[in-house]
Amino acid sequence: MxxxxxxxxxxxxxxxxxxxxxxxxxxxxxxxxxxxxxxxxxxxxxxxxxxxxxxxxxxxxxxxxxxFVDSHTHLVFGGDRADEFEARMTGTPYAAGGIRRTVAATRAASDDELRARLAGFVSELHAQGTTTFEIKTGYGLTVVDEARLARLASEVTPEVTFLGAHVVPSEYAHRRDEYVELVCGDMLRACAPHSRWIDVFCEEGAFSVDESRRILLAGIEAGLLPRVHGNQLGYGGGVGLAVDVDAYSVDHCTYLSDADVMALAGSDTVATLLPGVEFSTRQPYPDARRLLDAGVIVAIASDCNPGSSFTSSMPLMIALAVREMGMSPSEAVWAATAGGARALRRDDVGxxxxxxxxxxxxxxxxxxxxxxxxxxxxxxxxxxxxxxxxxxxxx
Missing domain, CATH: 2.30.40.10 (Urease, subunit C, domain 1)
Structure with a gap:
């Protein structure tokens, strides 16, 4: 060359x-x-x-x-949830349960169908300036399906995150402990060879702090690096958990207490903000200015997914961060490039x-x-x- x-x-x-x-x-x-x-x-x-x-x-x-370094996406999935978006725009509040619809569609899709759709998303990312990106599993929620999502994601990026702890699938609705055991055991063993990261949705309607901690520690024991979905839908223990386990990033950070901000400022955990979610759900935007003024490392990412942020546009994330989250244009560009690299612990990009x-x-x-x-x-x-x-x- x-x-x-x-x-x-x-x-x-x-x-x-x-x-x-x-x-x-x-x-x-x-x-x-x-x-x-x-x-x-x-x-x-x-x-x-x-x-x-x-x-x-x-x-x-x-x-x-x-x-751009997009450190938070969910790009391997089947189906569509445009009707859910339309309902939100006419007053229906967002809730985590819609994930199960995508799980059903993803399980029904073939590898070739998922691979073709993923290739389209990668082209879309490149066209909008994204050259490094992470992809999470989380729409299979069986050992076989989570492993195939991790495998397909690994064909296009080394930044694969095992997110078996996205929600508890319907078939385990009354057997939560059994599902957590599955995530920590057979599912983790099947996905770890294709993954670099482990993540958990620590939120009401998803996984408790205790369940999340158990899953993250199992992943760390298996050699994966921890990340957390936290504090998206309300105040909770996601940020505190992320700092406690030395997670590399805690993502969403929409509802933060003063203690959460202080904990982040005293840690190396990156606060990854996802303004496309607030745009698509009409929730309040996170306060990036508050985090930056406290000395927290901030990244922004697309959270591209079919339910709460179906956009892959990092330029849009920059515009939203500036207009709605108190960032200067330069701070937002840094967060979308160097900030994303920090969230992925990459020193070769950004x-x-x-x-x-x-x-x-x-x-x-x-x-x-x-x-x-x-x-x-x-x-x-x-x-x-x-x-x-x-x-x-x-x-």
Missing amino acids: GATLITNIGELTTNVGRDGDPCGTLHDAAVLIEGTRIAWVGPAGDAPGSGGGVEVVDVGGRAVIPG AIAPGRRADLVLLEAPTRVHLAYRPGVPLIAEVWSEGVPVRAAPA
Whole structure:
């Protein structure tokens, strides 16, 4: 694989902090890609020579940012829940039980059907600038189905999360203890070979703090890394549990007590906010400003799923974070790139610096601010994933 020099970049977001700017902004910049990695970053006038087979891409003063890192998705599923969305928009409140509808549709789908749909979602992600993404299981809820979802997800990303503890399936409605035992035992053993992470929906209507702790500790014992769905539907123990078990991320964080915020600020646990959920459920948005001012590490992600956030658009997440959650445009872009990388404990993505993976997004705009300033406008002009251009889908 040859070398590519991207030059005449009007505004380059490196996410390598400098002079109080966590986005590490450079103007009139250039980036040299060699193979799958970034080899050099700096002023365009100082760029290495363009000879010797180096392809030069002049971007005409437009902005370049790191590829988005979407650290929370549920992309392997069957069926559709548009009727549920329509009902919510006319007054029906959101509840966790709708997951069981998707479980039934997913169990009925073949591997080829799920694989084809997943491929479509991956293309959709790339077209919108996402180059690194996590995928959870959680729509199978049997040993066989959870294992196949983990296997299918692992075909497209190394960031696979075992979420057998999404909800208790209908057939175990009166046997919760047996289902928790299944998740901690046979299901975990079947899914662990295909997974990096373990997650649990710690929420009223899903799993209690005690059940969640037992499941997470079983996953940790099996070599998986912990994450938590927590504090989405109300105040609860999800954040405290996440900090207690040193979870890498606690996701949603819609309802937080002062103690929750203090616990997060004193930990390495990332608070991953999912504004697409609030957009789709009409719940209150989480207060990102409160978290940032307390010193909490914040990421934003899409939570792409058929029930509560059926969008894969990280540009939309940025716009919502700025408009509804108190973030500045630069904070939101950082959270959607470097923040997501922190939530996945990845040091090879989320920034544009020598040695990092060559994941870059060219915007059809002069600055990253336009991602929030021009919501809904297709601003992703080109995407490089591991140094290879990924053709954007038609707008």
